[in-house]
Amino acid sequence: MTSVALAFSGGLDTTVCVSLLEEEYGYDEVVGVTVDVGQPESEFAEARETADAHGLDLHVVDAKAEFAELCFESVRANATYQGYPLGTALARPVIANAILEVAVDAGYDALALGCTGKGNDQLRSETVWRSSDLDVVAPVRELELTREWEMEYAEANDLPVQSGNDGVWSIDTNLWSRSVEGGDLEGPGHVPGEEIYAWTTDPATVTDTELVEIEFEDGYPVAVDGEELDPVELVRALNDRAGSYGVGRTDMMEDRMLGLKVRENYEHPAATTLLAAHEALEGLVLTKDERDFKRRVDDEWAQKGYEGLVDHPLMAALEGFVDETQSRVTGTVTIKFEGGRARPVARESEYAAYSEDAASFNTEDIGGITQNDATGVAKYHGFQGRLANAATDALAERADEDGNSE
Numbered sequence: 001m002t003s004v005a006l007a008f009s010g011g012l013d014t015t016v017c018v019s020l021l022e023e024e025y026g027y028d029e030v031v032g033v034t035v036d037v038g039q040p041e042s043e044f045a046e047a048r049e050t051a052d053a054h055g056l057d058l059h060v061v062d063a064k065a066e067f068a069e070l071c072f073e074s075v076r077a078n079a080t081y082q083g084y085p086l087g088t089a090l091a092r093p094v095i096a097n098a099i100l101e102v103a104v105d106a107g108y109d110a111l112a113l114g115c116t117g118k119g120n121d122q123l124r125s126e127t128v129w130r131s132s133d134l135d136v137v138a139p140v141r142e143l144e145l146t147r148e149w150e151m152e153y154a155e156a157n158d159l160p161v162q163s164g165n166d167g168v169w170s171i172d173t174n175l176w177s178r179s180v181e182g183g184d185l186e187g188p189g190h191v192p193g194e195e196i197y198a199w200t201t202d203p204a205t206v207t208d209t210e211l212v213e214i215e216f217e218d219g220y221p222v223a224v225d226g227e228e229l230d231p232v233e234l235v236r237a238l239n240d241r242a243g244s245y246g247v248g249r250t251d252m253m254e255d256r257m258l259g260l261k262v263r264e265n266y267e268h269p270a271a272t273t274l275l276a277a278h279e280a281l282e283g284l285v286l287t288k289d290e291r292d293f294k295r296r297v298d299d300e301w302a303q304k305g306y307e308g309l310v311d312h313p314l315m316a317a318l319e320g321f322v323d324e325t326q327s328r329v330t331g332t333v334t335i336k337f338e339g340g341r342a343r344p345v346a347r348e349s350e351y352a353a354y355s356e357d358a359a360s361f362n363t364e365d366i367g368g369i370t371q372n373d374a375t376g377v378a379k380y381h382g383f384q385g386r387l388a389n390a391a392t393d394a395l396a397e398r399a400d401e402d403g404n405s406e
Helices: 012-023 041-054 064-076 087-106 121-129 147-156 231-243 269-285 288-306 313-326 371-380 383-405
Strands: 003-007 029-036 057-062 110-112 135-137 170-173 178-181 209-217 220-224 249-255 261-267 331-338 341-348
Touching: 003 012, 003 087, 012 029, 012 041, 012 147, 029 041, 029 087, 041 057, 057 087, 064 087, 064 220, 064 231, 064 269, 064 288, 064 313, 087 110, 087 121, 087 178, 087 288, 209 231, 209 269, 220 231, 220 269, 231 269, 269 288, 269 331, 269 341, 288 313
Parallel strands: 003 029, 003 110, 029 057, 110 135
Antiparallel strands: 170 178, 178 261, 209 220, 209 331, 249 261, 331 341
């Protein structure tokens, strides 16, 4: 008897895949695995309802803590991809590893997912799975199914579809972000209505403001307004507070790994808040040279994170540098929520690479350095550029003189 573990959400794609794995691929047993990375409880209830309708054995794996820790690693690296805080991207390897562990422990023959051939998640999941000896199956991709065909198939076979707006939208929710795509949203010229948002209030309607203090230790967020929270609790708390001020909406044209450019809508209130606070604290404690170089490291970390390659050898090397810099990223940042923004308005740290006396306009000298000492620097600043411009001007003037003499 052959068996397959299906990454199961109860949404349209995975609902259809259950039947297809039996009818088209001939598996004797299909087992669903749902991995908890912070989805709302309603999604698990829907997954169970769909599983029951199929007579599907469903395993639920709690990976919230592991996922939250990875999200906090992304904060230390200021990781965003084209403005997107990597929610879905970082969740996929965590989910894939959890499903692989279930399949290996149970002795299943294969792993299956409901991804199309146009998205990123097939790559992020399969890079984990293909490190094993199990077969990998992707019915929607391999059978070249369209969303319209899937909806018709589900209706014809009386399959329950639990995927926002009767399956018109594809919605992916986790602790770090919520994404909505499909339907009218695929059109770059379509203006989405407020009905696509669930985590954030319309920023145009927000008139109140609020200050929140976020504490970091070694670059990790550890407390909000003086209350220490574990990563899962902290993210949830900030999702609620920041979201109520309309913080954390992204409407973007995203360049996917396969070369496609797609319209995506994301919500990520806590991620936006923590990334803004962390970068503000780095601005206080790191030197200019460290910050300049770290931007390059952060960009590489974000790229690999977006690709789902969190176990790539390069990531270990990048994190070695990140770890070294974060040893001083300890302190507090005050964020002001206002009209859809999370704006840093104060920052404090014992590691501050800053001297108020040195920066003050009311101080004559600091440590024997006077204002007049800057005169020599000012004279040399841009000196090579002035020499180059002068040489160019002299040659141009000589050419004009030669032309006039002919």
